[in-house]
Amino acid sequence: MSRRCTSARVAALAFSLSITLLAGCQRADQTAARQESADEFVARVNKEMAELGKEVSAAGWVQATYITPDTELLNAKVNERFLAYFSKTVDEAKRYDGQKLEKNAARSIQLLKLGVAAPAPNDAAKRGELTKLTSRLQAAYGEGKYCPDDPDSCRNLDQLSETLAKSRNYDELTEAWTGWHSIATPMRADYARFVELANEGARELGFPDLGAMWRSNYDMPPDAFDKEAARLYAQVKPLYDELHCYARGQLAKKYGEAKVPAGKPIPAHLFGNMWAQQWNKIYEDILQPYPGVANLNVDQALAKQGYDAKRMTQSAEQFYVSLGFPKLPDTFWERSMLTRPRDREVECHASAWQMDGYEDVRIKQCIVPAEQDLGVIYHELGHVFYNLSYKEQPFLYQSGAHDGFHEAIGDTVVLSMTPGYLHDIKLVGAVQPSKEAVINQQMKMAADKIAFLPFGKLIDEWRWRVFDGQIKPEDYNKSWWALRTKYQGVAPPVERSEADFDPGAKYHIPGNTPYTRYFLAFILQFQFHRALCEAAGHKGPLHECSIYGNKEAGRRFAEMLALGQSQPWPDTLEKLTGTREMDASAIIDYFEPLMGWLKEHNQGQQCGWAEPAPSSEST
DSSP states (O other), rough: BBBOOOOHHHHHHHHHHHHHHHHHHHHHHHHHHHHOOOOHHHHHHHHHHHHHHHHHHHHHHHHHHHHHHHHHHHHHHHHHHHHHHHHHHHHHGGGGGTTTHHHHHHHHHHHHOOOOSSSSOOOOOHHHHHHHHHHHHHHHHHHHHSSSSSSGGGGEHHHHHHHHHHOOOOHHHHHHHHHHHHGGGGGHHHHHHHHHHHHHHHHTTTTTHHHHHHHHHGSSOOHHHHHHHHHHHHHHHHHHHHHHHHHHHHHHHHHHHTTSOOSSSGGGGGGSSSOOOOOOGGIIIOOOOOOOOOOHHHHHHHHTTTTOOOHHHHHHHHHHHTTTTOOOOHHHHHHOSSSSOOOSOOSOOEEEESSSSSEEEEEOOOOOSSHHHHHHHHHHHHHHHHHTTTTSSOOOGGGGHHHHHHHHHHHHHHOOOOOOOHHHHHHSOOOOOOOOHHHHHHHHHHHHHHHHHHHHHHHHHHHHHHHTTTSSSHHHHHHHHHHHHHHOEEOOOOOOOOOGGGGGGGGTTTTOOOOHHHHHHHHHHHHHHHHHHHHHHHOOGGGOOOOTTTTHHHHHHHHHHHTTSSSSSHHHHHHHSOOSSSSOHHHHHTTTHHHHHHHHHHHSSSOOOOOOOOTOOOO
C-alpha cells in the first residue's frame, strides 16, 4: 500500500542523510536542467525518488507503530521535504511538455505528476502547513478513544468494534457507535483546510482539483471514469438490493419492526461493523439462512489449535508459496508489527509496507486469532507479494496496474479459501455438500463482499464533491449521510448535525487514502478469480474453485504482477483475463445460487428504502 522504518534512531539517521542527499541533488539538478534528455531526466528521478522513498517509508512506519508528538513531527518534516522535492521535480518535468517523447519517458513523467495523494502548493509555508495537517489528522485517528467518564473508562477502536461485533443490545451498540464517531468532531476544521491546500497543489499540477487528479490515475479522463464506476455498480446493484432486503427482515426479527421498519434505511450500527461496510460479524446469529448446516467455525478451530499471529501469517505465506511465489524474506518476520504492543500507541489499521523498493517488505496489523483477521492477513500478503514481484521495475513503475489491482490481489486469494481449502489445512472438518450448505457459505461471503460494494463507491464520491466544491464544509455531514442512505440504505442511529464530522471516523478520510481502489478491487478479484480458475482447469461452479497449489495459475498471476505500473492497466488486465474491460459479471456467476434463493425468500417483502430528497450535494 504505502512505502514507509523500525526505530527513532533509524529515522534520525535518515533525516541527516536526506539533507546531504537533497543538497547534492539540487546542485546536480541545476546542471541537469540545462542539458538532460527526457530519458536522462526519468532515470535521475527514479534514482532520487527511490532514495527519498526509503526515508518517507521509515518516518511513516515509525509514526504508525510508535505514535508520539516526536514521531509525528519527524514524519511531518520528512514529508515536507519530500513534497518540496516533488514540487520541484514536477516543475522541471514541464520542460518536456509538447515534446514527442519515447513511450517509457512519456508514461514515467505522467506517473510522476500523479505520485502523491495530496500535492502541496509550491510555497514553503503552505507545504509545511499541509504536512502538519496530514500528520495531525492521522495521529488523531490513531490515538482516538471514547471516554464516557474518567480515563479508566476510555475505549479505543478495537474495543468499541468488539462491542459492535458481539453485543446485541440496541442501546449498548448505539453508545459504542456514537462514542467512536465523537473522536472525529475535532478533525473538521483541519480537514477543511487540508482540502483547500491539497486542491491548490493539484491545480498547480494542471488538474481542476484533487479528485480529478486521483481519477486521472486510471488512464482515462475523470468524466469517463465516473461513467465506468457507475456501469460497474449497476451490474451488482440488484444483488445488493436483494441482500439488503433480506438483512433488514432478519434485523427486524432481532430488534423489532419499530427499530428496523420495512421500506426504510437500516440503522447503521446494527451490522456488527463500525461503518456498516461489511456484515459478516452478524452472519452466524442473524443472517445465517440455515443455522447448524455446514457451520464452519474457523474462530473456534484457530483457538483450539493454538494459532497465534505468526502462525496465522505463516498460513497465508504458505498459500502464496504453493502457487510458486518465493518465501518471505527474513526481514519481514523481524520487522513487521503483527500484534498490538502494550507499551505504546500504534495505528492498528492493517496495511502492507514496501520500505526500500526491493525486499524490505512488512505488514502492520493487530492480529487476533479470528477468521476475519486470517482473511485480512491473506489480503495484506497480496500487497507484499505484488511489491516483491515488481521490485526490479524502476521506482515510478513500482505500483499496481492501477490502485484497484493492488487491493484485488490478496482478495483474489481469499476467494480460494473455500471450505475445501480450509479442510485441507485442517481448520474445518469435511463439509457435506448440500443446497443449504451452499446458500450458507454464499451468504457468509456476500455479507463480506457484496455488502461492501456501495460503501466502497460512496467514500470517494463524497470526497470528489468536497474537492470540486459541490459539497461545502458547512454541509459535510448532511451530504455524507445522503450518500450513505442513497447507496447503502443505512441511516445514523442517532440524530446527526453539522456539529459532527462522521466521515472522519473512517480511517481513509483523515489518512487521505483514496478509496475507489477498494470498490474496483472487489470487482476485479472475482474477474481475476474466474481467469485463474480457468487457467487451473477448474470444472464446476465458480464458488467451488480454489487455486491452492496450482502452479499454472500461479505462473499466470506472477507474470501479471511483475509488470507493476509499466503499462496502461487494460494491457495488464488483458494479459491475465483476455479482456481489456473491468467486468462484474464474474460476481453474478459466483453468487448465482444465492441470488436465486434471495429472490425467492424476499417475495412479498417491502424491499428498497426511501432516499433523501435530491439536492446539489446528494444527487
